[in-house]
Amino acid sequence: ELSLSANASLFYSKEGELTGAQMIFSDVTHLEELEEGIKRAERLASLGVMATGIAHEIKNPLVSIKTFAQLLQEKYNDKDFREQFSSLAIKEVDRINALVEDILVFAKPRGIVWEDVDIKEVIKTTIVLLLPQFPDKKIEIKESVPSEPLIIKGDADRLKQALLNVCINSVQAIDREGVIEVKAEKEDDMVRIAISDNGCGIKKEVLGKIFEPFFTTKGKGTGLGLSIVARIIDEHKGSIKVDSVEGKGTTVFVELPVRQKENQTDELFGTYNRK
Ligand SMILES: Nc1ncnc2c1ncn2[C@@H]1O[C@H](COP(=O)(O)OP(=O)(O)OP(=O)(O)O)[C@@H](O)[C@H]1O
Ligand SMILES: [Mg+2]
Known part of the structure; x- marks a missing residue:
């Protein structure tokens, strides 16, 4: 099995007449293997x-x-x-x-499973898994969600993993006592989630680096947490933003589209698998 990436471009003369086309195939098998390794880690x-x-x-x-x-x-x-x-x-x-x-x-490695996911359920499970992470801290968890379900098309397990990684950062940012607030709401075709803490906050100089794999300011961190979050949100065609004031606290904003566009295919630019 060989993976090829194909890139195509068209050439035009000064007059705007189509004069030719070029297609470049590159062997990306090795790159894919590397990517698999990173995903495993x-x-x-x-x-x-x-x-x-x-x-x-x-x-x-x-x-x-x-x-x-x-x-x-x-x-x-x-x-x-x-x-x-x-x-x-x-x-x-x-x-x-x-x-x-x-x-x-x-x-086990598996593909994304698209299903109807209630973000309220995702938040609930995340909090259940989060509670035992801080036996010796006094942290109040506030949950603020609407009464109706917040259904989106997505992969529930991956989304739980993403929220858990964000919440664990909040727990770790709080020294002894603090508050973590998880808010979620639906607006138009988006579900917006905001997770805030009143922990140590993030220094301005490093705010741009926190999504980089292996970037960590913690003695025992691997620095993979937020890069995994970013990948999961990206897979859901969503977006993520972090606001933070050193010494005051941090808020992570996540936006997820309610629906995924179906049959998203890249026509000229894409990776083809030749079996
Ligand atoms: N809520 C937060 N409050 C303060 N700093 C944060 C917060 N979230 C992230 N950070 C900063 O961003 C860095 C990167 O976070 P990330 O989750 O990617 O890695 P980590 O928490 O250090 O390690 P890991 O998640 O792999 O255990 C952290 O080391 C920390 O400096
Ligand atoms: Mg982390």
Whole structure:
């Protein structure tokens, strides 16, 4: 299998008459392999970020199953208890199972799955995964969303990953105590999301660099977080902007189109796969 990129241009004379055309094919197989490698690294990095949230989500149901199992011996003859135990155990095991499925889907490379996504649901899951990230900080999370669903065409898992990366930055920007606010609204054909924190803020000099892969000001950061976010928003044909005042806080604005244009094909400029 070979990947070719094709570039075409037309030549005109001074009089505006078409005199010829040129098409250049370049072999981009190696470039694509490199890109795959970067995507793999990004996936692993964000899996690491999510690990704390995931561990917490698995631990909770395990604790309730264990508590009930410990009581089972002495309460074995209590019919109500037995029924409660069996329904709880099944529910909690299902919860862990669904989570493990999610992780497998996330860890495996896969194409974008376009579906109807409710941004309100995405925000809700993001907050659930975010809460265990700061056991020793006092952070209030404010959610401000309209009562009706905010449906867009998109990939729910990727969008959750994007919002989580942004929110984790906010948590990390807050030293001990603070507020993170997640707002979402629909206007015309756009869903607008704004995530603000009253954390340390970003120095003017580095504001232009934060979307670069591997740019980090943190001792333990990989600097991939926001580059992954930018890629996901780009895949959704959306836009992202960051406002920040050092010492005051940061707001990340994300805009996502409600619909994706179908059959987006590049006619003259594109990458062809010859199999
Ligand atoms: N909410 C925020 N408040 C303050 N600084 C921020 C915020 N969001 C991003 N930054 C700055 O942008 C840099 C890049 O962020 P990014 O998420 O890409 O990488 P990281 O958080 O350093 O590492 P990683 O996300 O890979 O763990 C951060 O190191 C930080 O300096
Ligand atoms: Mg980050």
